[in-house]
Structure formats: C-alpha cells, structure tokens
Amino acid sequence: xxxxxxxxxxxxxxxxxxIKDHHLAWQKRFTRAITVLKDADSNLIEEKRIRSKGxxxxxxxxxxxxxxxxxxxxxxxxxxxxxxxxxGSHIDVDRHKPAKCxxxxxxQVELTYGSQPHAxxxxxxxxxxxxxxxxxxxxGANMREQVIEGTVLGFKRTVEELKAxxxxxxxxxxxxxxxxxxxxxxxxxxxxxxxxxxxxxxxxLNQGYLKALDEIKFISSKMPLSLASYISLPRSTELxxxxxxxxxxxxxxxxxxHCITKLPGDRPCDSIMDLLxxxxxxxxxxxxxxxxxxxxxxxxxxxxYGPHHIYFFYINVGSEIGRVEVPEWIANNEALLKLTHxxxxxQCKKGQGYPVALMEAHEQAVVTGSxxxxxxxxxxxxLSKMQLPRYESAKNQSKRVRWM
Numbered sequence: 001x002x003x004x005x006x007x008x009x010x011x012x013x014x015x016x017x018x019i020k021d022h023h024l025a026w027q028k029r030f031t032r033a034i035t036v037l038k039d040a041d042s043n044l045i046e047e048k049r050i051r052s053k054g055x056x057x058x059x060x061x062x063x064x065x066x067x068x069x070x071x072x073x074x075x076x077x078x079x080x081x082x083x084x085x086x087x088g089s090h091i092d093v094d095r096h097k098p099a100k101c102x103x104x105x106x107x108q109v110e111l112t113y114g115s116q117p118h119a120x121x122x123x124x125x126x127x128x129x130x131x132x133x134x135x136x137x138x139x140g141a142n143m144r145e146q147v148i149e150g151t152v153l154g155f156k157r158t159v160e161e162l163k164a165x166x167x168x169x170x171x172x173x174x175x176x177x178x179x180x181x182x183x184x185x186x187x188x189x190x191x192x193x194x195x196x197x198x199x200x201x202x203x204x205l206n207q208g209y210l211k212a213l214d215e216i217k218f219i220s221s222k223m224p225l226s227l228a229s230y231i232s233l234p235r236s237t238e239l240x241x242x243x244x245x246x247x248x249x250x251x252x253x254x255x256x257x258h259c260i261t262k263l264p265g266d267r268p269c270d271s272i273m274d275l276l277x278x279x280x281x282x283x284x285x286x287x288x289x290x291x292x293x294x295x296x297x298x299x300x301x302x303x304x305y306g307p308h309h310i311y312f313f314y315i316n317v318g319s320e321i322g323r324v325e326v327p328e329w330i331a332n333n334e335a336l337l338k339l340t341h342x343x344x345x346x347q348c349k350k351g352q353g354y355p356v357a358l359m360e361a362h363e364q365a366v367v368t369g370s371x372x373x374x375x376x377x378x379x380x381x382x383l384s385k386m387q388l389p390r391y392e393s394a395k396n397q398s399k400r401v402r403w404m
Contacts, residue, residue, distance in 0.1 A: 026274065033272040033280045036243045042068040048245045049297075052253040061241045062294035062312075068242060070292040071285055074345045075338040078177045080114030083343060084168045085181040085357035088161045089367040091375055093134070093149040098389055099379050101129035102149065104157050106164045107364025109357050112176070123364040124164065138199035146200045151190060158188065159208035166215045169225060177224040179343045180216065183358050186229045186310050186325045192300045205304055213308045217329055226336040227327060230344060230355050234323035238294065239277040239314075244269035277314060278321035285316035290324070290341050293331055317345060319353035 042064050049061050091103040105125045112118040128134065128148075136146040148156055165180050172178050188209060191201050216227050249268045250258045259267045281291060291314040296302075301310050311331035315322050324344055330336050347355035367375075383389070 029272050029275055030279060030283075033240065033243060033275055034283055036246050036272060037069050037239075037280055037284060040068045040243060040246055042066065045242050045245050048248070048251075048253060049242070051251070052245075055253055059241045059244070060238050060297060061245065062238045063297055064242065064292065064294055066292040068239070068292060069284070071289045072292075072341065074288050074290075074342040077342050077346055078114075078339070080112075080116070081177040081179070081339075081343065082110065082112045082172060083179050083181060083347060083355075083357040084165060084172065085109045085111075085183075085355070085361040086161045086165045086168070087183050087358060087361035087365040088157045089365045090153060090157050091367060091372055092153055093147075094376070095149075097376070097379070099129070099383060100134055101127060101379070102134075102153055103127050103367075103375065104160050105365050105367055106161060107361040107366075108164055108168060109361040109364065110168065111357050111360075121360055121364055126160070136200050136203045138197070144197065144199065146197070152196075152200070152204075155188065155190065155204045156208075158184075159204060159212065162209060162212040162216075165227075166212045166219075169216055169219050172223070172225075174223040177339055178226070179340060180225065180227045181344075181347075181355060181358055181361075182229045183362070184229060185231060186327065187296060187298055187301055189298065189300060201304070205300075210305065210308060213327060217307070217327070220329065220336075224336070224339065226330050226340045226343075228330070228340050228344065229325045230358060231323040231325070232354055233320055234276075234278055234314075236277050236323060237275070238296075239281070239291075240272060240275050243272055247271050277323075281314050281321045282316065285314070285321070287316050287318045288345050290315040293337070295331075296325075313341075315341065315345060315348075317348035317353055322348065 045061075045068060046064055049055060049063065055061055086109075087107045089105050089107075093100055093102045103125055105123055107123045108121075110118070110120040134148055136148060136152070138144040146152060161182060165182060169178065169180055188205060191205060213227075216225070219225055220227070245253055247269045253269075255267075264270060264273075285291060293311050293313045296310045296312060298310075305327075307328060309328040310325050311328060312323055312325045315324055322344070324340065326337070326340060330340065344355060347357055350356040351359050
C-alpha cells in the first residue's frame, strides 16, 4: 500500500499550526534582538566573554575589537583586478570493487576585469591509487594508518583546492589587485571532536592546509592579494551568542552554575534564542554593506592556525546574507579588507546573489552521476585489458537485481 495522503494531510495541518505559533514567538525574539544589537556595548561584551572562561564549551562567542553594530559600505572597485576561484568534487573509494582508488576534480577559474578582460575556466582531475596515496601513515615504532575515504577524503580535497589556488596565485601578475576565493569555511571544524589522531591532523592541517596558507601569505606580501572564503546562507549564531552576553544578568556567563535548573524560556538570554546571525543582519545591513569584523574563537583556530587565525564578517548581497572568512593578515590590512568587501559584493551582483567566479568553478569541478558511472566503466575496461580480475560485492549486485 502506498502513502495514505488523508492521514498525512491531518499531520501536515497540525505541523503548519505549530509553525505559525513558533513564528509568532520567533518574531518577538527577533524584534528584541534588533534592539539589543542597536544598543550593544562591544567593550562590555568582550570583557564579559573574557571573564566567562570555558564559555566556548557551551556556545561560541567571537572576539570583537570594534563596534559590534558597525556597518561599512563597499569601496570603489579598482580599474583593473582579477578574481581567482577554486572548487572541488570527488569520487570516493568504492570498497565493493577490486581497484582501490579515488579521484579529486578541481575546478579553476580566473576572471580578469578592466582594460584587458580575460577569462580562463579549467578543471584538473587527479586519480589517487598508489598505496601511499590511500592512507595517512604515522611512521616509527608505533606505526599507524588512517584510510583516506569518506570525511577524511573531504579534508584532503579541501587541501588540494587550496593548493591549486596557491599555484594559480603564484602565476598571477604581481601588479594586479587580486582576490582568491574558495567556497565554504576556512575553519576545518571537522578535525576536532571526531576522534582523529594527532598524526591525521598534522598531515591534513599543518603539512597541507596551513602550508598552502603560508605560501599565499608570502605572495600577498609582494602584491595586492587578498584571500577569502564565501559561505552562502550561513547558519552560524556567533553574533547572536555575543548579544546573549548582553542579555545575561550574571557577572559571568556560566550556564552550568547559574541556569542549570532553569527551563528553556526562563533563562535571561532566552529572549533572543533560536535566531541565526543572518536573521537580524538582513534587517540591520543595507544592500552592499558589511558588518564589523569578528575574530573566531573556535578551538581548532586558536590552537593550531597561528598567524592564519580566522576572522569573519557578514555581507548583505541583496538576496541573502553571506559570511566571508579571511585570515588574520587580511583582517589587519584595511586596504585588502576593503578590496575583499568590494569585489565579493560585485561578484555576487554578477552572479545573481552568489560570487560568479565560485559559481563557474563549481561548474568546472562537478562530477555528475553519469561521470561516476563512466569512470567506473573505464576502470573496469582497463582491468580487463590488463587481464586482471573484475568483481563486485554481492551486496552491490543485489542493489541492481529485483528478486521478488
């Protein structure tokens, strides 16, 4: 028997009624949050954040050294400038097949604007099949290995994207103002809280990602170069968490001491709970404006990123609020920060709400379902030519065979 839509319709009506009630309560918290943002004292929030040791264990609050409610208009674009963007996709290891391998496809885009406009759109597929490519290995007396697949492969792809961008930047004209763009966050949050051993973090972060950032930073010292990541429709709540400190009636914010016995809704900061940063900033920022810049207090950034500590700001691109992350050496350079702001806003205008260079990089990088099938066919064909065994697991075969 199929879906009983009569029974489902009753449940849908109940759901929409609950959504309506929730929205009315949300609207009240939203109005309060706008008031709190308008009246916020950045110095008091920062002092309270510092006093409240261990606060990041409960909720992440960024460091703010400027007015938390500041708004900045975009600067005038340079006459000539370039945008370099990368994005990636991958085909994971298929444990049901005899050939253990994975593929990373990097899309690379160069868009030059001004007196000599130019566009270059390419993709670079990289196949990894050697044993040393399939694992991260800790050498020594207690040798250990981490298989590169699933989430770990996602980390490796992120590293390869940044390496590709560093190479593109290294081949750019030294006199051209340039913005390097990546999609998503510069903060590799997945490396914490997942139980990955130190040697995996060392390989992915220290020997891979941060080395690429070192290279880009070095080039930035010789040319007007900025680096940023763009997050579309961010779900972050760090600004809201900062404003919650304003609403907290205690000298230090310690939920486990002051509010452990309080029910949701009874805590002082519940007046602005269940809101996203983008909710209030879409009301607060005019189109084209960016927020003040915040310093991330994420543990992985604080403990491992060193000179590349990550800062971020929000920008109203018209259709949404985007989150832009930059390393410390960009955040502390007013000229490069202004360059980042103005180019990203212009890119979003050109891309109908999303940076056009990243959009094109994604199109170059994407691996479709038919690409994946063709890739496996090519692997099987190559095995046959070499007279090597071809097989797949019974489980994989069963997915294509109807037996009832």
